[in-house]
Amino acid sequence: MATLGKQIEARREQLGLTQAQLALRANWSQSRLSRAENDRAIPPHSVIVKLDEILNANGALIALQREATEERQRGRRAQRAAGPRHRSEELSATDRRNLITTAAGIVFGASIPQQVLSRLADIKARDAIAQVTRSDVDNFEATTALLADLDHKQGGGPTRTLLVGHLEWADKLAEGSCLPGVRARLQIAQANAYDLAAWATADAGHFDLARRLFLKAVGIAKDSEDSGILAHVATGWARMEIQAGDPKNALDLVRLARAGVDDLPQTAVAMLHTVSAMAHARIPDAEKCQRHLGLAEQTFRAPTRDDPMWLAYFTAAKMTGDAGTALYDLTYTTGRTRPALVGQLETAIRTYAPERVRSKAIAASRLATVLYRTKEPEQAGASAKLAAQLSSGVRSAWLLAALDEMIEAASAYPHDETVSSLTHTLARPRRMR
Numbered sequence: 001m002a003t004l005g006k007q008i009e010a011r012r013e014q015l016g017l018t019q020a021q022l023a024l025r026a027n028w029s030q031s032r033l034s035r036a037e038n039d040r041a042i043p044p045h046s047v048i049v050k051l052d053e054i055l056n057a058n059g060a061l062i063a064l065q066r067e068a069t070e071e072r073q074r075g076r077r078a079q080r081a082a083g084p085r086h087r088s089e090e091l092s093a094t095d096r097r098n099l100i101t102t103a104a105g106i107v108f109g110a111s112i113p114q115q116v117l118s119r120l121a122d123i124k125a126r127d128a129i130a131q132v133t134r135s136d137v138d139n140f141e142a143t144t145a146l147l148a149d150l151d152h153k154q155g156g157g158p159t160r161t162l163l164v165g166h167l168e169w170a171d172k173l174a175e176g177s178c179l180p181g182v183r184a185r186l187q188i189a190q191a192n193a194y195d196l197a198a199w200a201t202a203d204a205g206h207f208d209l210a211r212r213l214f215l216k217a218v219g220i221a222k223d224s225e226d227s228g229i230l231a232h233v234a235t236g237w238a239r240m241e242i243q244a245g246d247p248k249n250a251l252d253l254v255r256l257a258r259a260g261v262d263d264l265p266q267t268a269v270a271m272l273h274t275v276s277a278m279a280h281a282r283i284p285d286a287e288k289c290q291r292h293l294g295l296a297e298q299t300f301r302a303p304t305r306d307d308p309m310w311l312a313y314f315t316a317a318k319m320t321g322d323a324g325t326a327l328y329d330l331t332y333t334t335g336r337t338r339p340a341l342v343g344q345l346e347t348a349i350r351t352y353a354p355e356r357v358r359s360k361a362i363a364a365s366r367l368a369t370v371l372y373r374t375k376e377p378e379q380a381g382a383s384a385k386l387a388a389q390l391s392s393g394v395r396s397a398w399l400l401a402a403l404d405e406m407i408e409a410a411s412a413y414p415h416d417e418t419v420s421s422l423t424h425t426l427a428r429p430r431r432m433r
Helices: 004-014 019-025 030-037 045-054 060-082 093-107 114-126 134-154 156-175 180-203 207-224 227-243 247-263 266-282 286-299 316-334 341-351 357-373 377-391 397-410 417-426
Strands: none
Touching: 004 030, 004 060, 019 030, 019 045, 030 207, 045 060, 134 156, 134 180, 134 357, 156 180, 180 207, 180 227, 180 397, 207 227, 227 247, 227 266, 247 266, 266 286, 266 316, 286 316, 316 341, 316 357, 341 357, 357 377, 357 397, 377 397, 377 417, 397 417
16 A cells, blocks of 8 residues: 555646645645655655645545554554664674774774775765754754854854755754744754855855855744744855855845735845845945945844844944955945954954954955055054964965955065065965865
8 A cells, every 4th residue: 555655746747736735725834745756755744734635635645644653653662672772783792892993903903894884884874864843942052152152253164064954954853743833943944044054165166056045044934933033044045145246146046035025024134134235235336235234233232132043243343344355345346445344353353243254354364465456555554464463273265365356455564574474474375275
């Protein structure tokens, strides 16, 4: 007899419905329906009743859902009875002894046997999660926050590697069963993690891969039905497109983010205006850039504990730094120095939290670049030294580009002692890969 998932799929196709159409009629998400049709999840009773009615199953789907639920429960009981590990995974005494002998051989010069390497490749495939709790989501959010801190301190180079395992854990959590409220929180947390991974990947210089991760984050955010996290992901993607040199794509993404603007906190609206200003600075359109910066300043309020966790990053220092970025780009796309530029960059350097190493280093290198280009090398020296000091140990494509611009601007003063020292220090290989 066909499984519950295959029955749903077959009946849907008989009626000529797409997954998206059926999900809409059943008031369910397409991603969950896809998992159900692939027998990776069991629809809750309220949903299976709707599906049974829509697909004219006359109670057949309800019966199959009951059987699948009972089978899952029997499996869980058997797993608990087997203890923390499956019996089939236990090694015999002989096998354990052989592993120790193999380890001894490696210590004394032998290579790792191929069969051991193949077993190591399968290790990550053995985890499975039955029931996801609020504590699971709390722990996942806390880990994402730790990885975000690491990204600020060390850049996307090292962080993206750690995020790969974190995203795998997110996907495993998404496959488990949980209450609707927990599911909604999990989807927001999952979208936020994919957004962070996309940004770290872009910061490591992998733009196309970052775009695929951003697309995944948009899909999860859409399923969550939370306009705020969707706006956050879309603006994160827009920031990357600006850095990658495609401000028109960025403005399209800002428009996508504005789809739920009526429901967004003031801080998020200010974030949208700031990213719009950054895009218009690259086009360039000075009037629109300045207008959006003004609107961002009028709208902004500092994030509070009541705001969603994804909004915590957009502090007053972050907005100041972004405004400085917009004015910096506008200066060099229009050829006209912006009076507020130096003050914005100085304020950003002063107010960025200590853990915002990459952001502070970028602001310092840009300030030094501006001062070198306006023929103020003595004032530029202090900022250039700070940028060099902060950049040590940070693997970031964005920071690398800012430092290269600074070195180029400083090269106009080859006999300056500070410039000579910085050029020697920063000219060492700093490639991401």
